[in-house]
Amino acid sequence: MKTMAQITHWADVTAGEALKLSNKHLVATGITPSGHIHIGNMREVVTADAAFRALLGKGADAELIYIADTFDPLRKVYPFLPESYAEHVGKPLSQVPCPCGECKNYADHFLKPFFGALEKLGIRPKVYLADELYKSGAYTQAIKTALAKRDEIANIIDEVTHKTTADDWSPFNPICTGCGKINTTKVTGFDADAETVDYTCSCGHSGTVPMSGGGKLTWRVDWPARWGILGVTVEPFGKDHASRGGSYDTGKRISREIYGYKTPYPIVYEWIMLGKKGAMSSSTGVVVSISDMLKVVPAEVLRYLIIRTKPEKHIQFDPALPLLNLVDEYEKLHYKTEITEYESTVIKLSHASGICHTDIPFKHMVTIYQAARGDIDRIMKIVARAGYNTDNEKCIRELAENVGNWLEMYAPPFAKFSVQEEVPVHAATLTGVQKAFLSAFSNIINESGELTGEDYHNLVYSAKEADSKLHSAIVQMPGVGAGELEIDPKDMFKAIYISILGQQSGPKAGWFLSSLEKDFLVRRFMDASTYKP
């Protein structure tokens, strides 16, 4: 039986295994920018970064790279694209126009926000764009080899996948110079010396393209070719590539038998499931984009979500209330004074440099934000009164923005409250004692100077003390029996919440009241005490 203190974090296990093979490592990660890059994709990058950091932590000579598959074809007209994109289906993403018209191309449109997110997550890989790699000639030698060993490669694929590749199959897909598409061409021949490939296209065009930039290797060959070209030694990938007969299986053999390169150490990771909706996927529309998430939670919490779970376990992700618990858990871990080695590793791996911290818990801000009705000046006042550090206003603003976005985008109804414009109809349920309390409470507040949260709090509780000013005021109200009157502060709190929010409960009453205008409270409590439906 192992105790928590003895558990080794998965990233350290991976790094340890990798170090047995070599001290120099290139951790690779890659995503096809065919649509909005979502939380699921983020797992790939964060997993790679974790392995990278763990390697550095163990003294390895390590590098992290990211390859954007910008040369892959546009598969179909995705739901978020206009119908006019039908003509671009089949063209490499780097040659398809940008949907917003402001980026260099289609791939760039989705990569830009993704790189922004990487920056926030504290991940700084060396970036390669696949189309540039091909155009630079980096792949040329690998393409020549693949074309020359076409039959061997086809054999490997047939053996591993138990399928039969077509007779006209080629590891290389030329881009038609006529229609610009990459998935409609057939290779008819090649010239190793001139480094060119001949093809025909279903559009009727035929011609010759250079190996550098004139097309790309098919995925199952591209991947192992890339390992050798860049020197990849560690790579995380989704479980889709990992199963028997999948591209890692064929890649392993192609890498070894065709390119003579040792297979990178694999990190297979599971999918992120969104609530009860199932796996995250661009095509089914079950998607939460990374940029959306970063509007809502600090980057470190997002890292923590992935770091704390072993890659082979699926992650149940729910941006509603469970997200709040996640944030809470992370904050607690972060401020814990005595931590185990395991926890220390988790914190290190979750850390994103350049992120500012406030000492205000996310959950608390959820209440402050709503009490302040989203007004930043009021938020700052409440925060100061609550005794938090207000030196870093920018940080607090960021947190407040996150919370505001969360409330708007994901918060479940019961986490929300709003100060009602008029006396809520629920005031009809107030008892005689509650009304008497509200009336007396209103008078006393009116006569007092500025009250602090604690003052309000103590004032409410004083209602049960027979010799208090509030208690005698209540007893003297018409309709309330004098003499032995038992007052339960709980009912008084309820009366307060009903008059202001129209609900039975609410945020801690003292400072909640102190965050609202005094005049408003005086008027509202009086109105509620005389409420007639």
Added chain:
RNA sequence: GGGCUCGUAGCUCAGUCAGGCAGAGCGUCUGGCUUUUAACCAGACGGCCUAGGGUUCAAAUCCCUACGAGCCCGCCA
């Protein structure tokens, strides 16, 4: 059809590689903070470790079978 991964408290998951008393956080309940109902603290409740078989002095852990969830064998992480 063939294969991969996962299944542990109401929820999210450690623990499985290397067998040795069933664990944590959240939630719930109770109490405390010489009285803050959504911030704090303590305690309690909570389990056929998906089911069945096998190996073993000993199984959540190893082996076999079944069931459930997700995925792959066609370029969706």
